[in-house]
Amino acid sequence: MTISLHLNEQERTAAATGRAARLGRMQPRHAAALVLFAALAAVPFIATFAGGPYLVTIASRIVIMALAAIGLNLVLGYGGLVSFGHALYIGLGAYAVGIATQHGLDNGLAHIAIALGAGGLLALVLGAISLRTSGMAFIMITLAFAQMAYVSAVSLRGYGGEDGLQIAGSSRFGPFDLSNATVLYYVAFVLLAAVALLTSRLVVSRFGMVLRATKFNEQRMVALGFKTFRFKLIAYVISAMICVIAGILQANLTHFVSPAYMQWTVSGELIVMVVLGGMATVIGPIVGAVVLLLIEDQLSGIDLGLPGGADAFVSAHWLAFLGLFIVATALVMKRGLYGTLVGEGDKL
């Protein structure tokens, strides 16, 4: 099997008629996806030779954020709904673990049940209210609700308030628990792969086709008889629950939860990941998460030996450079890094 980055005549024609090329050559985007997953799967092995536990930690963080980004992409990329408040659900998942553990409950299934139950319910209520609006108002309302959750978390003095809560323990699943870094990493990785796979099925399912068509032409979908509100709400709830799962993993990774997990800046970073990687593609958010978090990591610890103390300046004020990078992404990125590989249209 050879991998070619140039489309031949047959592939061009096939692309024009929208049919996937089945020609015995792997498409570039599938190759990229395969490489990405292989690399992520190999991280703990690589870590034994170079990078050590730090590599596993940062890779865990990337995988967990990638999971949340895939969740957001469902409503943002495929649904066309700009939600600026998805960090709320990450925080909720983390707090579920923190609060439950605080009360002596470390059963992983209980953590999941509480988190998904509360998260699903909250998403249903907040989504139902937010989706009554559209466009600018929708974005601002999701931002406001996330802020509301942040402020509520700060007032939870019994659970650490603004300083956050140390989590003494991990989610237990029978004989094993998530306290082992490698176990946690592989659980997160498997979940990421599973959610990616399910998303790829979802977007071409009956539900997914209606959701995507609503993004493109809601007027026509309503005129066909679809109650579009329901589809958007269900997509919103599903995406929220994916973020809740990411939050559960996050709490197990850091053994800590604080209101900062729900801050709107985190929601903003999620959006950047999705746009940077490629909206309305399954793999795009993962690429975006990898790239963005690596950039943040590198900028804040930059050590390239640049002249005139530039290194120190950049690493001390890396947020300013990140900010400019995000502005550039917004102005320049059309389809995102992975999205450019995919070409036009929503695809895997």
Next chain:
Amino acid sequence: MTTALVIAQLVNGVQFGVLLFLMSAGLTLVLGIMNCINLMHGSLYMMGAYLAAAAYGQTHSFLIAAAAGVLGTMMVGVVVERLVMSRLYSRSHLDQVLATFGLILFFNEVVRIVWGPAALSMEMPRLFAQPIDLVGLPYPPYRFAVLGVGVLVAGALYLLIHKTRTGIVIRAASANPAMTRSLGVNVKLLNMLVFGLGAALAGLAGVMASPIVAIQSGMGEPILILTLVIIVTGGIGSVRGAFYGALIVGVVDTVGRTFLPMLLRQLLEHSYAQAVSATITSMSIYVLMAIVLAVRPQGLFR
């Protein structure tokens, strides 16, 4: 709970509302006319406070500090408008959100680069140092000054929008941007003007808040979110909606924080009341917004 306390808190609420109105009026015009989300409006508020504090530090004149804050912020606004915002008007809301989000991060760091990570402080102008008597309670006169300035500005805005030719163009552009464009109005100039005006108002809000709040990186975002809540509740593009929305939010937030704990302490056991009231008071604004949107999604005055 005395009448005097209630009145004092109401005045506080109205003063806070006036400050919020300055923020909301500018932002709702930008949203309504250019159809452009601008999340860095809070950063302009922050620049107003920082520039005022810095100028005061050099000159010890509140008047000069205020001028520096307002004019300086307006210039920052115009530069940002020319360099970034003007490229965003035709883009999707998502791109606008992303770009202005990036600008927030940038400005939050720029103030740390220029003025360091520690918070700045601004002296209360000596004129307002002595508390005055408000129905028996000592009350800071500065808050009255803020109220006064706010009402003056609101009045000037009203005159500008309803009694001048520029105002007619602004109103037309707010109601129907495309039509206004096709009528030959210099849209670039109008956009710059409206954005600059909004920036000046935000800067003024920052200037007036500077003696009362901590001047630090990130101070703009909580105000921004309140501003967004007000605009959404009042109706995007409606200055009248911003006015009433700001007053309502200002009063509800202030009064809620003061009296809700008292009320809850009557009804619930003490420690429980503390915990619940803290959560609810901080949420009261958002609950208000949710109720308004559940009933009237386009906002109250749209």
Next chain:
Amino acid sequence: MTPTTPLLTVTGLVKRFGGIVVSDRIDFDLKHGEVHALIGPNGAGKTTFINLLSGEIAPNEGRIAFDGQDITRASTSSRASMGLVRSYQVTSVVQEFTALENVMLAVQARDRRNYEFTRDVRGDASLTRPARAVLEQIGLGAKQNFRVANLAHGERRQLELGMILALQPKVMLLDEPLAGMSGLEAEEMVAFLARLKGTYGIVLVEHDMDAVFALADRVTVLVYGRSIATGSPADIQQNPAVRLAYLGDEEEEAAA
């Protein structure tokens, strides 16, 4: 319900925008299998009337009854589910999907089974087979895998028609189906619509008078939001009030 009872009955419909009355106490009805055309000068309120029928705007006064039910307050999606569907003056389809995917959506809408989350629709014969049949019927079988953005204007309008046919509706509201079509495309569309007569009730808004006279069983003339005449195409041609409304406009245009 006997076949002689109208399928669609509109009584005293009024719509005001601010101080302007756009629809002025309109009475209108559509019998089973009938093509009832709606004509009138520009600005008469024809599209507003269609929007009122489809539920995209709500009337200030009046009543709309469809298939025996009062639908005056019903939403657009409910009306579509009940069998009252429309096409738009500016073609409204999903440009980013293929022709086949568009018609499959319509088939799915009729099928009402929406909450499947893992099965690939492209392998679902209950969607693909009826969709392909419709595409053949409207002559787009060969281009079923073309993205709509790559189809010609006339083909897109045909596609939209195919989509609403796939809904197996009772009544179709067609808002200028021939708009923007070349002579040949228009002839084909008229021939196609003629084959639909008798099976569906059709409210046809059109400017193309040849098409109107070829297809319509009845014609209503709308001027300044008021229905000034209803009758057979021949009657309408002779009607003095109608001639005044149209010719009067022409005289004004000639003088301007």
